[in-house]
Amino acid sequence: MNLTLRNISIKHLTIFGFTSVILPLVLTLLYGSQKLHQLAEQSASSISSVAATVANDRQLSASLNLLQRTASQYIVLEEKELLDRVYRQQQQVNRVLKQYEQQASSRAINELCQSLRQEVNKTMLQITALERPSLDDLQQYFKTMNHLSAQLGNESEALIQFQVSRVQSSANTTQKVLLNSVFIIPVTIIIAILFSLMILKPLQSLQRKIQRLETGKFDDEILFSGATEVQNIAKALERMRQRLHTLEQQKSSFIRHISHELKTPLAAIREGTELLYDNSLGQLNDGQYEVTEIMRSNVNRLQMLIEGLLDFNIVLDSTSLLSAAPVNISLLIEECLAARKLELNGKNIETVLNIDAITLTTNSKQLSVIFDNVLSNAIKYSPNNGKIFIDVFEDEQQLICTIADQGPGITSPAIEKVFDAFYQGPAPENAPIKSSGLGLTIVKELLKRLNGTIVLKNHSNKRGLIAMIKLNLTDNQ
Secondary structure, eight states: OOOOOTOHHHHHHHHHHHHHHHHHHHHHHHHHHHHHHHHHHHHHHHHHHHHHHHHHHHHHHHHHHHHHHHHHHHHHHHHHHHHHHHHHHHHHHHHEEEEEEEEHHOOOOOOOHHHHHHHHHHHHHHHSSSSOOHHHHHHHHHHEEEEHHHHHHHHHHHHHHHHHHHHHHHHHHHHHHHHHTHHHHHHHHHHHOOOHHHHHHHHHHHHHHHHHTTTTTOSSOOOOSSSSHHHHHHHHHHHHHHHEEEEEEEHHHHHHHHHHHHHHHHHHHHHHHHHHHTTTTSSSOOOHHHHHHHHHHHHHHHHOOOOHHHHHHHHOGGGOOOOOOOEEHOOOOOOHHHHTTHHHHHHEEEEEEEOOOOOOEEEEHHHHHHHHHHHHHHHHOOOOOOOEEEEEESSSSSSEEEEEOOOOOOOOHHHHTTTSOOOOOOOOOTTTSSSOSOOOHHHHHHHTTTTTTEEEEEEEESSSEOOOOOOOTTTTT
């Protein structure tokens, strides 16, 4: 099977990336260590050679001076003991010259050592001959040897300079190698970044797909190319998406069907209850009137629950949220207010509007449900002859909508619970019908799908609750 970097497994990709990053560093480290080791060995060898050359030079100079002094004494005193000392010192000079030849790698030094050895041996033959040389002749012999010794010293110094320059050259070369090795670091960093992106990019794409599923958007097929593990996850997500989409459609279809089936007989029950309540079928006594009022109240409550269920179905049905079109926020809010006109007039509530001209590309149905539910709560908890303040403006690429009433507000513990499904807080005064407990749940879920938020807070210095809705203008496209 042919493997490419796009479909290789994350395990192999990680190993390959780790090797690609570490191997150049290790090779560079080994090569640099080898160069440093060679430089250290060469430096040690050069230092040892220089030390030996300096020691031999000093020892040769001292041995020649001692040989010259002893030979001069022998020429004057002619004592056998002095002659024995001359022989021993000659041997010492020859040993030093042999060390010179063994340790030096210079042809010139070897030739000077041979010439000096010949002069030493020639002088010894002259000293031990029957006709001994004079002191002046002896001094002349040693002058020649000292001259050769001086030349040998010069050659030794030249050899030392060569060793020093050689070590310096090796050090410069090693330094250049190490400096060039530094350039491998940005290369390895780039390689590490590339492999990190190759691993993280498909995972981030998967994360976005999962977030779409989390918000109930089951319409987009999950097709993915990348590492084998990521492809397997993508296939599992696609199977889950299809299953969720099917369940979503079945659930929405069931809710629509059951709601329709409930509304039809409910309408007949409501109509009959209203006829009884209005005395259209005859005068009711007090007991009958009380029962009829209870029936009327519960029928209205049941109708509200069914309408809330239908609104909640909008949240459950992802297919109803797909169409997006430009929505004039001012007109949408006016439509919501018109739908609640009877309730507003019934409590003589004044609405104070301060709405900027803003157009948002989104689904008008879901946005209408959001505003309608928040407005319904504001009306429900507002006192008679109260005011509701609605402000809409744009701030930092966000649509901000605040709906503030003059009601009793809300307690801190209740703020955390009001968005839970079927939670019912304290009922407002003189409320004829209890709420379904789904309104703010629907609002929060719809806003979540729109990447929006809602925050509830009490007025800081007066009665009333403020509902602040935020929607990103750039996300709802």
